[in-house]
Amino acid sequence: MVESAKARGRIPNARRQFLKAGLTAAGGTLAVASGVKAAQPDPKITEIQDWNRYLGDGVDASPYGSPSQFEADIVRRNVPWLTADATSSVNFTPLYALDGTITPSGLCFERHHGGVAVINPADHRLMIHGLVDRPLVFTMDDLKRFPRENRVYFLECAANSGMEWRGAQLNGCQFTHGMIHNVEYTGIPLRFILEEAGVKADAKWLLAEGADAAAMTRSIPIEKVMDDCLIAFKMNGEALRPEQGYPVRLVVPGWEGNMWIKWLRRLELGDKPWAQREETSKYTDLLANGVARRHTWVMDVKSVVTNPSPQAPLTHSKGRTVATGLAWSGHGRIAKVDVSIDGGRNWSEARLEGGTSKGVYRFYHDFDWDGAELFLQSRAIDEAGNVQPTKDQLRAERGENSIYHNNGIQTWHVRQDGVTENVEVS
Amino acid sequence: MSKFLRPLIAVGFLGGLVLVAQPASAQDAANGEKIFKRCSACHAVGPGAKNKSGPTLNGVVERKAAAVEGFRYSKAMTEAGKNGLAWTEEHLSEFLAAPRKKVKGTKMAFAGLKKDKEIADIIAYLRQFADDGSAAKPEQANADGAIQSNPGMAEAEPEANASEAEMAEETKKQQQTGAGEDVAAAPKAEIADGAGESVDASAGDEEAAGQDVAMAPPPPSGGPMNIGRPALEDEIAAWDIDVRPDGKGLPEGSGTVAEGEGIYDERCASCHGAFGEGEGRWPVLAGGQGTLTDERPEKTIGSYWPYLSTVYDYVHRAMPFGDARSLTDDETYAVTAYLLYLNDLVKDDFELNSKNFSGIDLPNHDGFKPDDRQSEPQNAENAQAELCMKDCKEGPAEITMRARVLDVTPDNADSDEQDELGEGAID
Structure with missing residues (x-):
C-alpha cells in the first residue's frame, strides 16, 4: 500500500508522516524513543541543543500568534470532488489532531x-x-x-x-x-x-x-x-x-x-x-x-473516536494507551459514552472530561493494548435517553439517500502495526 | 444584464459623439469588469487569483493557450496550445464568441458572448492584469492609446450586486474622469436624453436616499431598552425580497419562456447546462422525475422541489452565482418560466406572472412530511432494555467494507479516481 501511494507522488506531509509512523510501529526494532533498549545515551539529552544555547525571538516577533511551525500540517482540509467550486463548498476540522473540547x-x-x-x-x-x-x-x-x-x-x-x-x-x-x-x-x-x-x-x-x-x-x-x-x-x-x-x-x-x-x-x-x-x-x-x-432541525446524539483514527495511527507497540473522542447531542447533555475495542461485542464506559449542554464532551478510554487488531467504536447516550444508533439501523429505516443527519456508530480498524482504517463490521 | 447594459452603452455612444472616436479605454475596461462577473463563477483574476473550475486569467491576453501551471486543461485545449494557439485579441475574441466552436472539446461550458462590444470590453478588462495579477504597465494595458492611465481596476466597485443606481453613478464617474470636461459639465438632463430615463431617475433617488440617512437624527427605537432606530419603509423594501409559497412577497411582473431562454442561455447555462442538466458538479435543475426511489435519485426542480416560490426567491436573491441580485423582477419571472419549461411543466408559449404564479403546483408538492425521527423503531429498541455491555454480538467482528478500497480520501486520491459516492451531496 505504501509503495502504491508513493508511486502517485502526490502525498502531502500529513499523509506521509502517518504512513511513516505506521511503518515505524510495524518495524518495532526502530523504537529508539521507547527507552526500553536505550543502551546508548540519547544525544538530545547529552548534547547541548541550539535552542538551549542561543536566544529565541523576542516579543512581538508574531504580534498575532500562530501555532508552532511543527504543527503546520494541522489545518482544515477539503474534499475537492464533493463540490463544483470552492466558493460554495466545505472544509473539515482536523479532529484527529485536537484534544479538549474547544475548537481553535x-x-x-x-x-x-x-x-x-x-x-x-x-x-x-x-x-x-x-x-x-x-x-x-x-x-x-x-x-x-x-x-x-x-x-x-x-x-x-x-x-x-x-x-x-x-x-x-x-x-x-x-x-x-x-x-x-x-x-x-x-x-x-x-x-x-x-x-x-x-x-x-x-x-x-x-x-x-x-x-x-x-x-x-x-x-x-x-x-x-x-x-x-x-x-x-x-x-x-x-x-x-x-x-x-x-x-x-x-x-x-x-x-x-x-x-x-x-x-x-x-x-x-x-x-x-x-x-x-x-x-x-x-x-x-x-x-x-x-x-x-423536512424541518429536521435537531442534531441527534453522536460520538466518534478521534484517536486513534486513520490520520492518527497508534505509533507505539503494545502497552498502555489512550483512546479518546468527542460526543454531543442537540437534545442537551451527554449522559454516558461507551467504547468498544472489538466491534461492539463488549463495551466499557468511558471517562468524560469537560462538556456542556449542546456542546461537545471529551471522552477517554484508558487501556492496555495487547497488540492485537482493534475494532474501535464509541456509543453516546444523552440525558434524554437517546442512544446513538448503528449505521445499519439508520439504513434500515431511512435508506441510503438521506445525505443529512447520519449519526451512526463509527468503526476504526487498528491493525497490529498501528495503521488505522475506516471500516464497517458485521 | 441586458437591461443594465443598455444605458451604459447608450451613454458610451453619446460620449463617442462628443469626443470623436474614443478608443478602448478605462471605460471599456470598467464595463468589461461588470461583464466579467458572469465569468467569475469559474475564473478568478487579480492579485492572488487562484485556479477555480477555470484557470486564472491573469496575463491571459497575448499568452499561449493552456499555459497556466497547475490547471488541468481539456485535451483539446492542451493540444491547441501545443499547436501554437495564443490568445491574441483576434483569437480570444473568437473564443469568447463561441468557445466550443473555436476549441472543439474545451471544458469551458460557457455558451459565448453575443455582442462584439462585450467581447472587446472583457478583453480590455483582462488586459489590465499582468501574469501575477498586478496592474499591467499602462502602455501595455492601454496599448491602443487610452486617454487615462488609471486602469478601471483601481476604482473597482467591490459590490457584486450593482444596482441600477450604482450603474448610473459609475457611468457619471466614467464620464467625468474618462470623457473630459465637456460631458462632465453637461446638464444631467442631456445625459438622460441620451441614456434613457432610468439612469436619471435612479441617480436622483440615490441622492435623496443618501440625504435622508445623513441628515435625520436617528429617533429612539421605542423598545424596552431604547436601542436602535426605526427602519424606514424604503430600507425594508430594499432587503425584504423573500417570497413565500402562498405568494406573499411576490412582486408584480411577468416573463415568458422565450424571454427566459435568452437570459438562461447567457447567464445560467454555463453552470447548469443548456437543458438544466448541470455542467460538472453544478446543480442539475431539470429532469429526474420519478427517480426519488431509485438507487441514485436526481433531485431537481421538477422532481423534488415542492414550491415554485422557492425557485423565484432563490434565483432572485442568489443567482446568477457570483452576480447575485442582478436580475430584474421580470427577468426572474422569465427565468422561472423557462425552468418550468425545461422540466416539461409548461408549453413554450407560456408566460409566468404575478397572477398565475400561485396556481402552479410542482410535481413533488406533497412529497414531504414533518420530522418524525423520534418515532423511528431503533430508538425504542435501543432505549427499551438495559444497554448491552457484554457479549452483545456473536463471533468476532468481520470487516464488511473498507474505505481504502474506494481510495477517495483527499491527499491520497487522484482527482481522476473520484468515486460516485456522495458526489453532489454538498452544493
Missing part, C-alpha cells in the same frame, strides 16, 4: 454558499421587521449595548458523515466527522432583539438572512428563537472569524449548522415558514420510499 477558531470548519463576505462592521446593519410593533435597524455599536451571555455550543453541519451513508468511504475522522466545531460564543439572547421590536401575537416564525452573496435564509420557529438562540459577535473571546460570519452570526444551539446564519443582517417575523431553498431542495432528508422529511 482558525480550525473551525468552513461552509459557504457564496464565498466569505468581507464586511466592515461600520457598514453592517441588522434589521428586524415583519410582524413586529416597531421595525428597527441596529448598528454593531447598538448591538453591543444589549445584555450579553457566554455559552459554549457545538455547531454541526447536517451533512456531517453524509458521505458515509452507502458505506465506509473517507479515511479520516477529519473527513467523516469534521463538519463540527465547538467554541465559546459571546452574544445577545435573540429574544432581546425581538422584544425591542415588539413581537405581534400572530408571529410564529422568524426568517434569518445573511448579507453574503448567497443571501442565505432559514425559517426558525418562534419557540426556539425565544428559548436559547443568540446573536454572537465573539468566538473564543475574539471577534468572529470572517469565515464564521464576521461581524455577527446567529447561534441556534443543538440545531443544524445551516440555520446558524452568518453575516446576519435581517430578521423577519411571519406567521408561516418561508420554504426557502435551504429548507426544501436542501436540508431535507429523502427516505427510501421517496418521501422526504
Whole structure:
C-alpha cells in the first residue's frame, strides 16, 4: 500500500508522516524513543541543543500568534470532488489532531454558499421587521449595548458523515466527522432583539438572512428563537472569524449548522415558514420510499473516536494507551459514552472530561493494548435517553439517500502495526 | 444584464459623439469588469487569483493557450496550445464568441458572448492584469492609446450586486474622469436624453436616499431598552425580497419562456447546462422525475422541489452565482418560466406572472412530511432494555467494507479516481 501511494507522488506531509509512523510501529526494532533498549545515551539529552544555547525571538516577533511551525500540517482540509467550486463548498476540522473540547477558531470548519463576505462592521446593519410593533435597524455599536451571555455550543453541519451513508468511504475522522466545531460564543439572547421590536401575537416564525452573496435564509420557529438562540459577535473571546460570519452570526444551539446564519443582517417575523431553498431542495432528508422529511432541525446524539483514527495511527507497540473522542447531542447533555475495542461485542464506559449542554464532551478510554487488531467504536447516550444508533439501523429505516443527519456508530480498524482504517463490521 | 447594459452603452455612444472616436479605454475596461462577473463563477483574476473550475486569467491576453501551471486543461485545449494557439485579441475574441466552436472539446461550458462590444470590453478588462495579477504597465494595458492611465481596476466597485443606481453613478464617474470636461459639465438632463430615463431617475433617488440617512437624527427605537432606530419603509423594501409559497412577497411582473431562454442561455447555462442538466458538479435543475426511489435519485426542480416560490426567491436573491441580485423582477419571472419549461411543466408559449404564479403546483408538492425521527423503531429498541455491555454480538467482528478500497480520501486520491459516492451531496 505504501509503495502504491508513493508511486502517485502526490502525498502531502500529513499523509506521509502517518504512513511513516505506521511503518515505524510495524518495524518495532526502530523504537529508539521507547527507552526500553536505550543502551546508548540519547544525544538530545547529552548534547547541548541550539535552542538551549542561543536566544529565541523576542516579543512581538508574531504580534498575532500562530501555532508552532511543527504543527503546520494541522489545518482544515477539503474534499475537492464533493463540490463544483470552492466558493460554495466545505472544509473539515482536523479532529484527529485536537484534544479538549474547544475548537481553535482558525480550525473551525468552513461552509459557504457564496464565498466569505468581507464586511466592515461600520457598514453592517441588522434589521428586524415583519410582524413586529416597531421595525428597527441596529448598528454593531447598538448591538453591543444589549445584555450579553457566554455559552459554549457545538455547531454541526447536517451533512456531517453524509458521505458515509452507502458505506465506509473517507479515511479520516477529519473527513467523516469534521463538519463540527465547538467554541465559546459571546452574544445577545435573540429574544432581546425581538422584544425591542415588539413581537405581534400572530408571529410564529422568524426568517434569518445573511448579507453574503448567497443571501442565505432559514425559517426558525418562534419557540426556539425565544428559548436559547443568540446573536454572537465573539468566538473564543475574539471577534468572529470572517469565515464564521464576521461581524455577527446567529447561534441556534443543538440545531443544524445551516440555520446558524452568518453575516446576519435581517430578521423577519411571519406567521408561516418561508420554504426557502435551504429548507426544501436542501436540508431535507429523502427516505427510501421517496418521501422526504423536512424541518429536521435537531442534531441527534453522536460520538466518534478521534484517536486513534486513520490520520492518527497508534505509533507505539503494545502497552498502555489512550483512546479518546468527542460526543454531543442537540437534545442537551451527554449522559454516558461507551467504547468498544472489538466491534461492539463488549463495551466499557468511558471517562468524560469537560462538556456542556449542546456542546461537545471529551471522552477517554484508558487501556492496555495487547497488540492485537482493534475494532474501535464509541456509543453516546444523552440525558434524554437517546442512544446513538448503528449505521445499519439508520439504513434500515431511512435508506441510503438521506445525505443529512447520519449519526451512526463509527468503526476504526487498528491493525497490529498501528495503521488505522475506516471500516464497517458485521 | 441586458437591461443594465443598455444605458451604459447608450451613454458610451453619446460620449463617442462628443469626443470623436474614443478608443478602448478605462471605460471599456470598467464595463468589461461588470461583464466579467458572469465569468467569475469559474475564473478568478487579480492579485492572488487562484485556479477555480477555470484557470486564472491573469496575463491571459497575448499568452499561449493552456499555459497556466497547475490547471488541468481539456485535451483539446492542451493540444491547441501545443499547436501554437495564443490568445491574441483576434483569437480570444473568437473564443469568447463561441468557445466550443473555436476549441472543439474545451471544458469551458460557457455558451459565448453575443455582442462584439462585450467581447472587446472583457478583453480590455483582462488586459489590465499582468501574469501575477498586478496592474499591467499602462502602455501595455492601454496599448491602443487610452486617454487615462488609471486602469478601471483601481476604482473597482467591490459590490457584486450593482444596482441600477450604482450603474448610473459609475457611468457619471466614467464620464467625468474618462470623457473630459465637456460631458462632465453637461446638464444631467442631456445625459438622460441620451441614456434613457432610468439612469436619471435612479441617480436622483440615490441622492435623496443618501440625504435622508445623513441628515435625520436617528429617533429612539421605542423598545424596552431604547436601542436602535426605526427602519424606514424604503430600507425594508430594499432587503425584504423573500417570497413565500402562498405568494406573499411576490412582486408584480411577468416573463415568458422565450424571454427566459435568452437570459438562461447567457447567464445560467454555463453552470447548469443548456437543458438544466448541470455542467460538472453544478446543480442539475431539470429532469429526474420519478427517480426519488431509485438507487441514485436526481433531485431537481421538477422532481423534488415542492414550491415554485422557492425557485423565484432563490434565483432572485442568489443567482446568477457570483452576480447575485442582478436580475430584474421580470427577468426572474422569465427565468422561472423557462425552468418550468425545461422540466416539461409548461408549453413554450407560456408566460409566468404575478397572477398565475400561485396556481402552479410542482410535481413533488406533497412529497414531504414533518420530522418524525423520534418515532423511528431503533430508538425504542435501543432505549427499551438495559444497554448491552457484554457479549452483545456473536463471533468476532468481520470487516464488511473498507474505505481504502474506494481510495477517495483527499491527499491520497487522484482527482481522476473520484468515486460516485456522495458526489453532489454538498452544493
